[in-house]
Amino acid sequence: MLSKREVFDGVPEEYLSHKERYENAIRNSVVAFSLVRKMQEEGKTSINNYRDVVGGLLGSSVLRDGSPLGLHYIMFMPAILNQANEEQQEKWLPRAWNCSIIGSYAQTELGHGTFIRGLETTATYDAATKQFVLHSPTLTAYKWWPGGLGQTANYCIVVAQLYTKGQCHGIHSFIIQVRDEETHMPLPGIKIGEIGAKLGLNAVNNGFLGFDNYRIPRTNMLMKHAQVLEDGTYVKSRHSKLNYGAMVFVRVVIVFDMVNYLSKAVTIATRFSAVRRQCQLKAGETECQILDYVTQQHKLFVSIAAAHAFRITANKLWLTFNEVNEQLVEGNLQRLPELHALACCLKAVTTADTAACVERCRLACGGHGYMMSSSLPLTYGLVTAACTYEGENTVLLLQTARFLVKTYQQLDSKALTPTVAYLKTAAAERFCVGWSNTTEGIIRGFQVVAMRVIIMSTFNEEVQEMSRTVSPQLKEVLHQLVDLYCTYWALEKLSDLLLYTPISQKEVESLRLRYEETLTNLRPNAVGLVDAFDLRDEMLQSTLGSYDGRVYERLMEEAMKSPLNAEPMLQSTLGSYDGRVYERLMEEAMKSPLNAEPVNYTFHKYLKPFMQGKL
Numbered sequence: 001m002l003s004k005r006e007v008f009d010g011v012p013e014e015y016l017s018h019k020e021r022y023e024n025a026i027r028n029s030v031v032a033f034s035l036v037r038k039m040q041e042e043g044k045t046s047i048n049n050y051r052d053v054v055g056g057l058l059g060s061s062v063l064r065d066g067s068p069l070g071l072h073y074i075m076f077m078p079a080i081l082n083q084a085n086e087e088q089q090e091k092w093l094p095r096a097w098n099c100s101i102i103g104s105y106a107q108t109e110l111g112h113g114t115f116i117r118g119l120e121t122t123a124t125y126d127a128a129t130k131q132f133v134l135h136s137p138t139l140t141a142y143k144w145w146p147g148g149l150g151q152t153a154n155y156c157i158v159v160a161q162l163y164t165k166g167q168c169h170g171i172h173s174f175i176i177q178v179r180d181e182e183t184h185m186p187l188p189g190i191k192i193g194e195i196g197a198k199l200g201l202n203a204v205n206n207g208f209l210g211f212d213n214y215r216i217p218r219t220n221m222l223m224k225h226a227q228v229l230e231d232g233t234y235v236k237s238r239h240s241k242l243n244y245g246a247m248v249f250v251r252v253v254i255v256f257d258m259v260n261y262l263s264k265a266v267t268i269a270t271r272f273s274a275v276r277r278q279c280q281l282k283a284g285e286t287e288c289q290i291l292d293y294v295t296q297q298h299k300l301f302v303s304i305a306a307a308h309a310f311r312i313t314a315n316k317l318w319l320t321f322n323e324v325n326e327q328l329v330e331g332n333l334q335r336l337p338e339l340h341a342l343a344c345c346l347k348a349v350t351t352a353d354t355a356a357c358v359e360r361c362r363l364a365c366g367g368h369g370y371m372m373s374s375s376l377p378l379t380y381g382l383v384t385a386a387c388t389y390e391g392e393n394t395v396l397l398l399q400t401a402r403f404l405v406k407t408y409q410q411l412d413s414k415a416l417t418p419t420v421a422y423l424k425t426a427a428a429e430r431f432c433v434g435w436s437n438t439t440e441g442i443i444r445g446f447q448v449v450a451m452r453v454i455i456m457s458t459f460n461e462e463v464q465e466m467s468r469t470v471s472p473q474l475k476e477v478l479h480q481l482v483d484l485y486c487t488y489w490a491l492e493k494l495s496d497l498l499l500y501t502p503i504s505q506k507e508v509e510s511l512r513l514r515y516e517e518t519l520t521n522l523r524p525n526a527v528g529l530v531d532a533f534d535l536r537d538e539m540l541q542s543t544l545g546s547y548d549g550r551v552y553e554r555l556m557e558e559a560m561k562s563p564l565n566a567e568p569m570l571q572s573t574l575g576s577y578d579g580r581v582y583e584r585l586m587e588e589a590m591k592s593p594l595n596a597e598p599v600n601y602t603f604h605k606y607l608k609p610f611m612q613g614k615l
């Protein structure tokens with residue numbers, strides 16, 4: 001087993017090139033996951049210990065910036081378990097378990113991540129040949145982000161709009177081979193590569209994938225829930241959202257992942273705070289441990305408590321997940337909405353809180369927390385990604401809100417599921433039954449807050465009709481900015497205002513409404529206001545922020561500059577917006593510092609022996 005930071009020729013990862021990072025990640029991953037495979041061969045695996053072992057490995061110092069094989073375990077295999085019928089599981093799972101095939105999960109596209117009903121990749125059934133034809137009609141239809149897809153996976157689960165007999169039936173999942181199992185070359189009709197350097201997780205080999213009328217057998221549609229018969233007849237699923245199951249599983253697992261990262265970060269910061277001596281509590285005394293400062297305790301101790309709270313929560317969520325999935329197998333879908341809302345809420349809350357806590361841990365270590373060797377910057381990069389992937393946090397919290405408002409609206413007509421039963425009590429008793437400074441009193445207080453916020457949201461949704469116009473005068477807009485700034489910070493610092501000013505509850509409620517109104521008023525001028533900063537593209541240096549708004553073309557252009565994309569040469573239209581795509585690809589390839597080897601040498605040296613069970 002590699003030592004915790006033994007890497008490429010003994011050089012710390014931070015000093016490796018982009019390509020060397022990838023090669024190092026492949027080498028460490030095949031060694032690490034050979035152990036997981038051995039566990040499986042010796043019958044020592046269950047989904048629980050897989051979760052802990054794989055999760056432990058992915059967050060470990062061996063695979064400290066992720067792994068090109070992570071998605072294989074985290075989403076490729078769970079998706080087969082969750083969405084393939086028995087025959088398909090018999091065909092694909094044994095090869096996935098022993099890693100003779102390596103998979104990824106391709107749902108997000110350049111143009112769509114959140115709104116999955118808007119995905120553009122199509123899978124059109126051809127009854128004459130009993131095949132699906134996969135196609136990427138536009139550049140924005142290209143799959144973008146799937147982990148391991150850049151140069152590693154040879155199969156993936158692809159989520160596409162299913163068409164049969166001229167009718168669209170929405171998004172469904174397909175298992176698709178994207179590379180030759182012997183040569184690892186992309187198959188004809190497949191356009192594939194990696195998306196380039198990221199804030200973190202730079203060992204994950206996130207890729208892009210485009211289809212050019214690529215044909216797969218009908219039986220490659222995952223058919224546990226919905227099916228397409230040989231003649232093209234569509235048989236729909238019992239519940240339209242059963243296809244979303246893979247996302248629910250990962251959201252549940254992410255909560256465990258946050259426990260790992262938060263525990264690491266607060267361990268580093270607390271131990272350092274016991275070692276670090278800085279300044280004197282009393283003149284003439286020896287310098288004290290910074291852990292003795294109340295301000296330092298304020299920064300760190302809540303993270304220790306949070307790590308334990310998240311672990312307890314994660315275990316409870318895992319039990320709920322397994323309970324509900326057993327009920328789903330028996331056809332009982334009653335608790336699926338609650339599980340979806342719980343997974344959305346806890347994934348969003350634990351990732352956001354962990355990212356904030358890890359940043360506080362870094363800040364608590366002063367300058368040394370800014371060193372890569374502290375592991376705090378790297379940990380921050382890992383956890384902040386979790387606020388985006390597997391469902392962007394805002395969007396998931398909106399899903400939770402949707403469930404809570406619906407629950408409130410059905411309070412008297414429907415039995416409440418366990419996690420929201422408190423709403424009945426909060427609704428039945430007088431809200432303000434007094435405050436007690438005990439743990440139970442605080443929990444009760446937050447239950448009352450939750451109840452009131454739900455009522456306010458329901459009220460806003462039902463009655464709020466806001467018609468607004470915005471005067472084009474600059475003065476007017478600047479006033480709005482001042483108004484926004486004031487109401488934002490008043491709401492942010494509400495506890496102080498409630499403590500030190502006579503602000504009333506009614507005034508707080510109207511402050512909230514005014515804040516939302518100001519947001520809406522500013523929306524039409526938002527882009528104009530940032531244009532007014534007059535920052536040239538050369539200064540921004542950002543694919544997302546360029547003045548002309550050609551985000552996706554620039555993202556793809558930058559991705560093509562990655563040295564890993566030079567092999568193999570991409571034969572691809574890649575959304576030829578100016579028609580010079582092939583000349584451009586050849587120009588870039590000639591600039592690449594890499595040899596145009598047909599396949600990265602790591603495939604033959606590490607990946608292929610691993611997949612053949614020879615490692």
Ligand SMILES: CCCCC/C=C\C/C=C\C/C=C\C/C=C\C/C=C\CC/C=C/C(=O)SCCNC(=O)CCNC(=O)[C@H](O)C(C)(C)COP(=O)(O)OP(=O)(O)OC[C@H]1O[C@@H](n2cnc3c(N)ncnc32)[C@H](O)[C@@H]1OP(=O)(O)O
Nearest residue numbers: 050051054055073077078114116241244257340389390391
């Ligand atoms: C088998 C071996 C396993 C071994 C290993 C096991 C584990 C590994 C161990 C550890 C792993 C370690 C670490 C793991 C940590 C991190 C993971 C690492 C990498 C992550 C890689 C990232 C992958 C991705 O990001 S994949 C792409 C993710 N994308 C998304 O999440 C998209 C987000 N958007 C959506 O989900 C949807 O668009 C939406 C926002 C929910 C809206 O959907 P829509 O259809 O438009 O629905 P609505 O109209 O809003 O609502 C309609 C109706 O549907 C209900 N609904 C919606 N979604 C669901 C759902 N998922 N389930 C159930 N029900 C759902 C919704 O409530 C509403 O219901 P209503 O009408 O009754 O109100």
Ligand SMILES: Cc1cc2nc3c(=O)[nH]c(=O)nc-3n(C[C@H](O)[C@H](O)[C@H](O)COP(=O)(O)OP(=O)(O)OC[C@H]3O[C@@H](n4cnc5c(N)ncnc54)[C@H](O)[C@@H]3O)c2cc1C
Nearest residue numbers: 105106107108112113114145146147385389390391392394
């Ligand atoms: C490190 C990493 C790994 C990933 N790995 C994978 C992978 O393996 N496979 C895969 O398929 N995908 C993967 N993804 C993609 C990820 O799932 C998406 O980035 C995520 O779902 C967010 O979608 P988006 O990027 O389109 O952001 P957007 O949805 O465009 O979000 C941009 C902004 O719009 C806001 N917004 C969007 N919709 C709404 C709404 N309805 N209401 C209010 N605000 C809204 C969001 O809150 C956000 O502020 C990965 C992403 C990252 C960062």
